[in-house]
Amino acid sequence: MPIGRTTAVSLLGLSGALVEVEADISSNLPAFVLIGLPDAALGEARDRVRAAAVNSGCALPNRKITVNLSPAALPKHGSGFDLAIAMAALAAAGIVGSESVARVVHLGELGLDGRLRPITGILPAVLAAARSEAAIVMVPSGNVDEASLVPGIRVIGVASLRDAAIWHGAEFEPVPVEVLTAPSPAIPIDDGLDLSEIVGNDDAIEAMIVAAAGGHHMFLLGPPGAGKTMLAARLPGLLPDLDAQAALEVSSIRSLAGLPVGATLASRPPIESPHHTASAASLVGGGSSVIRPGAAARASHGILFLDEAPEFQPAALDALRQPLESGVISIHRANAVAHFPARFQLVLAANPCPCGQYGARDSECMCPPHTRRRYLARLSGPLLDRIDIQLRVSRVTAVRLRMADEAPRITTVQARERVIEARSATAARLAGTPWSLNSQIPGSWLRNAANRLSPSATVSIDRALERGGLTMRGYDRVLRLAWSIADLAGDARPTADHLGRALYLRKALS
Numbered sequence: 001m002p003i004g005r006t007t008a009v010s011l012l013g014l015s016g017a018l019v020e021v022e023a024d025i026s027s028n029l030p031a032f033v034l035i036g037l038p039d040a041a042l043g044e045a046r047d048r049v050r051a052a053a054v055n056s057g058c059a060l061p062n063r064k065i066t067v068n069l070s071p072a073a074l075p076k077h078g079s080g081f082d083l084a085i086a087m088a089a090l091a092a093a094g095i096v097g098s099e100s101v102a103r104v105v106h107l108g109e110l111g112l113d114g115r116l117r118p119i120t121g122i123l124p125a126v127l128a129a130a131r132s133e134a135a136i137v138m139v140p141s142g143n144v145d146e147a148s149l150v151p152g153i154r155v156i157g158v159a160s161l162r163d164a165a166i167w168h169g170a171e172f173e174p175v176p177v178e179v180l181t182a183p184s185p186a187i188p189i190d191d192g193l194d195l196s197e198i199v200g201n202d203d204a205i206e207a208m209i210v211a212a213a214g215g216h217h218m219f220l221l222g223p224p225g226a227g228k229t230m231l232a233a234r235l236p237g238l239l240p241d242l243d244a245q246a247a248l249e250v251s252s253i254r255s256l257a258g259l260p261v262g263a264t265l266a267s268r269p270p271i272e273s274p275h276h277t278a279s280a281a282s283l284v285g286g287g288s289s290v291i292r293p294g295a296a297a298r299a300s301h302g303i304l305f306l307d308e309a310p311e312f313q314p315a316a317l318d319a320l321r322q323p324l325e326s327g328v329i330s331i332h333r334a335n336a337v338a339h340f341p342a343r344f345q346l347v348l349a350a351n352p353c354p355c356g357q358y359g360a361r362d363s364e365c366m367c368p369p370h371t372r373r374r375y376l377a378r379l380s381g382p383l384l385d386r387i388d389i390q391l392r393v394s395r396v397t398a399v400r401l402r403m404a405d406e407a408p409r410i411t412t413v414q415a416r417e418r419v420i421e422a423r424s425a426t427a428a429r430l431a432g433t434p435w436s437l438n439s440q441i442p443g444s445w446l447r448n449a450a451n452r453l454s455p456s457a458t459v460s461i462d463r464a465l466e467r468g469g470l471t472m473r474g475y476d477r478v479l480r481l482a483w484s485i486a487d488l489a490g491d492a493r494p495t496a497d498h499l500g501r502a503l504y505l506r507k508a509l510s
Contacts, residue, residue: 004091006101007134008069008084009125010076013291013331013338014252016128018105020070021081023088028064034085036069039077039289048079048110049086056114056162057172061093075336077290080119083108083138086161087168096168104156105129105137106164111180114161118142118182123255126150127248138164142181145263146255149248185260193234196409200396204231207391207505209415212238213422214438214484216477217324217346219309219384222393223360228349231393232305235347237412239269239302240420246301249341253300257293269302272344276311280319284329285340291331296323297340309348310378317383320346324386327440348387350379360395388439388477389505422487429487438483443476446483453479457496460503469507478502 004023009016019036032046046067053060067085069076084106091098107125109117122143129137130153137155139147144157158164159179166172198205204220208231211218218235220228242250247265255261272295274282281287285294296304304320306312323329323342331338352358353372358365367375384390427436435441445451455462461478464470470478481502482494489498 002092002094002098004088004093004098004101006084006088006091007105007129008081008107009105009128010074011121011125011128011256012075012336013293013340014124014249014256015339016125017074018129018132018134019074019076019081019084021084021088021106022068022070023085023092024066024068025061025089025092026064026066030062031064033064033066034069035066036072037075038069038081039075041079041289042076042081045079045082045085045110048082048112049089051112052082052110052114052161053086053090055112056160056165057175058090058095058162058165058170060089065089065092078119079109079117080107080121080125082110083116083140083161083164086110087164090165090170091168096165096170100168103136104168105134107137108140108143108158110161113177115177115180116140116142116158116160116164117180120258121256122146123149123248123261124252126153126155127252129153138167141179146182146261148263149251149261149265183260185262193237193412195234195237195412195415198227198230198234199409201227201231201393204391204393205410205415207389208235209238209418210481210484210488210505211235211345211347211389212415212419213488214388214426214480215343215345216388216439216481216484217348217386219348219350219379219387219390220393221350221352221391223358223363223395224351224356226393226395228393229307232303232307232347232349233271234412235305235345236269236271236303238415238419240416240423241267242269242301250301253293253297253340257298259298270299271303271305272296272299273305273307276306276308278316279313280316283316284319284323284342285331285338291333291336291338293340294329296320296342296344297329299344300341301343302345303347304344305347305349307349309350310375312378314378314380317378318380321383321386324383346387348379350376352376359392361397362395385471385473388481390507391505418488421490422484425487425490426483438480438487441480441483443472443479446476446479453482453494453499457494457499459496460500464503464507474506478506481505 008019010019087101090096091101118140126147141157141159147155160177250266274295283294327343329340329342353367357363482498485498486494
């Protein structure tokens, strides 16, 4: 009998590689051998495939079947290879057309009754197939909507192994089956959160707009009830809609994480707010066999909000230091390295001490000085040095509340329009460079001769650097903030006032 060949996709992080699936049927004693570095879930495919073939009316020969997954050195995980293994074996048995099977990429998990179950990660898998110049991909019917989001590739949806065999030329009568569907994504609803609901914290509101315009990280410090969580919850509303590339990336991460995607790409920036008991692996991603994205990767192109930040494990917080600089999370295992995007905005919120009352005018703090120092020391210096905006938020007094009621307040829609205009100015200035936001610009580019600001404009931050109040990284971050403030103001270059405001936003906790 000839060897049956087809292809599947092996995912490692968001990247995927085509895997050739070969099946050979010999005259030895009946057996089903699977080789090519499969994991435990994939190794169990031999039992699922045999049972599914029998129950679909296209039983495999009672001989030795050897299936090879090539390249053999590439780790392969999960049950998404079931359909490819079954079709290669059926092609080797002469039940389906070998040429038809060879030109199609097969993805899907088989049930024992022969029905195809939807799998996670179908969007990045189909995207990897399209980038490898595959023309046709066959997926479970429950994954068709998600797979069809990838342009330039033909998607075939089948409900069962029998339907797949018929499509490839097997002479069987169709048997209707109940289609196994994937969970539907939640219908987005208006959360009703508007910036105009925040009163008496004008500095914090302006800092939020600056953060949204430049993609800057934030640290909000203040007593309970000061409005830190209210501010952070409204930050996603200030961000513009995702562009096509970002929407595809965000939807791919959702698919890989097992979250429903549906028939349309994500259009709004995501927000992730993990509990303070989250481990380092849950924040950055991990897993012993299949490497899954963590909260930081799921927040890419959006917001990662860590409320009660000092309550997080220090190791979990410090695991974010490298992604904050590079925008990429790399998870290393003994036999593989997975990469996930991590272009998120980090927002930290913290009380000034364990009781939360230190610095509040209307309350007395009972915490000893060493307790206060130890509490905030859980946020390491290298982590805080990577946070562009560090702002103290105080409780609103009755006087400020009455004054705020008399003055008009900016709404989320108005603030978003300001952010979009500022980002357009940034994009026009950075045209021809790899960057699109001020927070992404390296310090060397900001300080070169063509972009260097005059000494009269930078005198405040020059003095702060000389006195040790700023590190070199902090100096560059103040420059980035100043450019964001200038873009919001519609100015071509930052002035001394812009740099003074940027230095205040950077050093407001000092």
